[in-house]
Amino acid sequence: METKTSYLSDYVQQIKPSGIRKFFDLAATMEGVISLGVGEPDFVTAWNVREASILSLEQGYTAYTANAGLYELREEISRYLDQRFGLNYSPDSELIVTVGASQALDLAVRAIMNPGEEMLIPEPCFVAYESLVTLTGAKPVPIQTTAEKGFKASAADFEAALTDKTKALLLCSPSNPTGSVYSKEELESIAAFAEKHDIIVLADEIYAELTYDEPFTSMGAIRGMKERTILISGFSKAFAMTGWRLGFTAAPPVIRDAMLKIHQHAMMCAPSMAQYAALEGLKNGQEDVERMKKSYRRRRNLIVETLNEIGLGCHHPGGAFYAFPSIQSTGMSSEEFAEQLLLEEKVAVVPGNVFGPSGEGYIRCSYATSIEQIQEALVRIKRFVEKRA
Structure with missing residues (x-):
């Protein structure tokens, strides 16, 4: 049967x-x-990163960590974000260590979206975005982009797609699959749109370290945007740690706490040995x-x-x-x-x-x-x- x-x-x-x-x-x-x-x-x-993980196993650090992740790792992530991108996030109330950036993204979408609400997503985009929104009962709204405009969406593009159900927009910079990077001026324009309409921004910045021509600007560093931005990042791409499945998210305390509740019930915590590896990567891997x-x-x-x-x-x-x-x-x-x-x-x-x-x-x-x-x-x-x- x-x-x-x-x-x-x-x-x-x-x-x-x-x-x-x-x-x-x-x-x-x-x-x-x-x-x-x-x-x-x-x-x-890198060998020193792998060695740190091996040492953690040899020392018997095989238990659960705090749900939000090792405190030492959250402290180091906080320092890293400050030194590299000018972001100020508290390890106590604004950070969660996740099982890859993918889980961070899933937590963010589930924490904020309700059935029937809409999220604006510039396209072409990573294959998981629209599916994660759909799984919440919310509606992904694709924003078409073109090569002539560098595969980037403008504030005007978002305005044209806005409805009374629009709650959030998802921006990936640098982009998968196009490699496009939003400039500070472009982000400021989108930020003004988000503030005007009280929109939450999910900023997928997993490739932030991999920019080649201009310094990277994080959406959370734009004036007034930290309070309405959920940062998605991790160690897979820049630190060559894809199989370790380790990411992190940074968000305002109210949203972070909502994400943490889901994380507690769905995942408990990220693998401890991967967290010790990432700690070493942040300290000595630049x-x-x-x-x-x-x-x-x-x-x-x-x-x-x-x-x-x-x-x-x-x-x-x-x-x-x-x-x-x-x-x-x-x-x-x-x-x-x-x-x-x-x-x-x-x-x-x-x-x-x-x-x-x-x-x-x-x-x-x-x-x-x-x-x-x-x-x-x-x-x-x-x-x-x-x-x-």
Whole structure:
């Protein structure tokens, strides 16, 4: 007897599986594939960070930590945010250590959204955003962006989508999948919109360390915005700690406390050994971050320049580790291009449409892989495109 779908939550049935995984499940069955797909650093977590985790195990630190995370780690996160981004958050009342930035985002959405309320989300966007909003019974409202405007939404774009049900907006800077970075002036304009309409801003800043051309500005650092901003960040990208599953959130005490209640019941606390590792990373890991960042910048310059030479027009990403070139000149859809490229040339990329309708006609190429792999992938992509000229 088959289990009935009527047993399932209506909200769960509305969401789709991650479109990213389809191609990588296929790629995993093939030999010789070069992956420009998964958003994961190709660097191994620094030795001193791994050693700190090993030492914590050897010393028997294997119990639960405080729900909000190790106090020493929250203190260090507070110092880090202050020194790196000019943010002032209390380790006692405004920070939570989470199981990855993804959990921080989930907590934030669940803490503030009610069924029927709306959240504005610039698109193309990370695949989980709209699903997390849908799971609360709230409505994600996509804001279409274009390459001509750097894949960034303006205050005017948000104004045009505003309704009496709008409660929040979600801004990712630097962006996944486009690598776009909002300037201080652009953030100030959006902040004025948020204050005018009493909107909460979820600021996904997981790639904040990975900006290459201009200093990064956090939404929480904009005057008057700390009180209405929920910061989402973590250690996966800049510290090459994806598998450790450790993130954090910073928010006003009332919102932070609501998030903590959900965290207490759903997760208890983040893994203690990962927390000790992150503590070491914050104290002594900035040189490693800068070394990785320097490598990413070099790779970015190579992949963007070459994609444009091939004829796949690509805007200049200011951060993260993604290029988002147009494949419209080929006459193929994003999904057709990605599938045929994988089958014919064994290069895995992500079709842009999985990041929303605004991504159709584009593909996402991660340059978080070696220069040698990128160079060979570009040779294969050029050959693939020339066949269709």
